[in-house]
Amino acid sequence: MARRTTKTSAGRRAAGELESEVLSALWAAPAPLTPREVQSAVSGQLAYNTVHTILTRLTDKGLVARVPLTRGAGYRPTKDAAELAADQMRAALARGSDRDAVLQRFVTSLDPVDEAALRKLLGEEPR
Amino acid sequence: VITAWVDAPLLLSLLLAVLSRPVVHRLSPRTATPALVVAVALAALASTWGLLLLALTLVDDVPWLTHIPLIRALEGASPVPGVVADAAALVVILGLYRLGKVLRSHRLTNRAFRELCDTSSADELVVLADRAPHAVAVPGRWQRPGHIVVSSGMLSALDHDERLVLLAHERAHLRGRHHWHHVIVDAAAALNPLLSPTREAVIFLLERCADESAALAVGSRAVAARSLVRAALASTTTVSTMTTVSTGPLAFDRLNVTERVVALRAPAPPERTLVAVGVVLLGLCTTLAAGGATVSCAELFEHLLRGHV
Numbered sequence: 001m002a003r004r005t006t007k008t009s010a011g012r013r014a015a016g017e018l019e020s021e022v023l024s025a026l027w028a029a030p031a032p033l034t035p036r037e038v039q040s041a042v043s044g045q046l047a048y049n050t051v052h053t054i055l056t057r058l059t060d061k062g063l064v065a066r067v068p069l070t071r072g073a074g075y076r077p078t079k080d081a082a083e084l085a086a087d088q089m090r091a092a093l094a095r096g097s098d099r100d101a102v103l104q105r106f107v108t109s110l111d112p113v114d115e116a117a118l119r120k121l122l123g124e125e126p127r
Numbered sequence: 128v129i130t131a132w133v134d135a136p137l138l139l140s141l142l143l144a145v146l147s148r149p150v151v152h153r154l155s156p157r158t159a160t161p162a163l164v165v166a167v168a169l170a171a172l173a174s175t176w177g178l179l180l181l182a183l184t185l186v187d188d189v190p191w192l193t194h195i196p197l198i199r200a201l202e203g204a205s206p207v208p209g210v211v212a213d214a215a216a217l218v219v220i221l222g223l224y225r226l227g228k229v230l231r232s233h234r235l236t237n238r239a240f241r242e243l244c245d246t247s248s249a250d251e252l253v254v255l256a257d258r259a260p261h262a263v264a265v266p267g268r269w270q271r272p273g274h275i276v277v278s279s280g281m282l283s284a285l286d287h288d289e290r291l292v293l294l295a296h297e298r299a300h301l302r303g304r305h306h307w308h309h310v311i312v313d314a315a316a317a318l319n320p321l322l323s324p325t326r327e328a329v330i331f332l333l334e335r336c337a338d339e340s341a342a343l344a345v346g347s348r349a350v351a352a353r354s355l356v357r358a359a360l361a362s363t364t365t366v367s368t369m370t371t372v373s374t375g376p377l378a379f380d381r382l383n384v385t386e387r388v389v390a391l392r393a394p395a396p397p398e399r400t401l402v403a404v405g406v407v408l409l410g411l412c413t414t415l416a417a418g419g420a421t422v423s424c425a426e427l428f429e430h431l432l433r434g435h436v
Binding site: 015016017019020021023024025027028030041042043061062063077079081082083084085086088089091092114115117118119121122 | 236239240242243246247248249250251252253254255256257272275276277278279282283285286287290291294298352353356357359360363384385388392
């Protein structure tokens, strides 16, 4: 499954990573995105053709669906695979007992004091 | 003499536990993590081996072994009080039981998540249709790349740069084989509960390692910190349908995100290699002590053997 391109130049990322980036951008968007919109939502240095190739590959895999828009075509993530995955996750979590100790999570939730402190922090950060 | 040699790894484990806190805060996670993992593993092996030697002096109490002359000679000649040997045996047995439990829970959880990733056609990113924000790194099988499992709720809570931080963070876990570090310190703490604080320190440091490489990947510590804050706030405000996002009663867990944010907002910590070497040496001391225990145990048996023949 690991389809990785050889690194030809500095800063060039593996195909799998670019796919992740495009897929996550599509999931985060409220509506289907055109390849142009994907291009601007992703790091920006990606060529239009590269974005198009990635979108085609994701469509072939069934992770993304092509939808006709008023002008051209847009892409949206397919819910089926993600819902299946979510169901499997639920089942897996119901079975395991100690998963919290085992899994490496991105973040854990906060208590009110920490939450207030972090909110203040976020307010200070220029977006 | 054996008891003294066995006490040493236990005392050193305590010292390691006390030292792990300052090490976490003063050292770059990239140097501190491997040093602590090595020290913890050595300390756990040494203390378990030492306790095993103590427990070994109980062989003269095993009825079907007393016909062996050497073991009969040990009767009454053992320098280890019976109570100490009993306690050592109990600690070793409990430790092995806890070890089995920890390894099993790692195996089961990883298997469940790998099955989930196998059904997905994605190369790396597996998205879950769940409004609650969560993200985990799922290590791959032998020589295979792992997967990043992220909920749709997490992806929509973050902006583009913040999503890159998230992906880079989980990728760092996978590339750094943090899963194995996690297994090693869990196993060590199972065998020797005195090492639990050090285990927690290492788990925190693994997150810090991933945070630092994510900051490097996006080229901004501030963006990395912001991503953490936003993800944590989203996790707190959304109630999960999966009951995954649970806060442990441990203060460590609770402080986790805040401490990581604070660390990212401070300048990058220095690479104090000398201190890291010191930590590893501390681990090596436990090995030496275990060696000492082995030698004195062997001398005891040799002495008995000579006395008998």
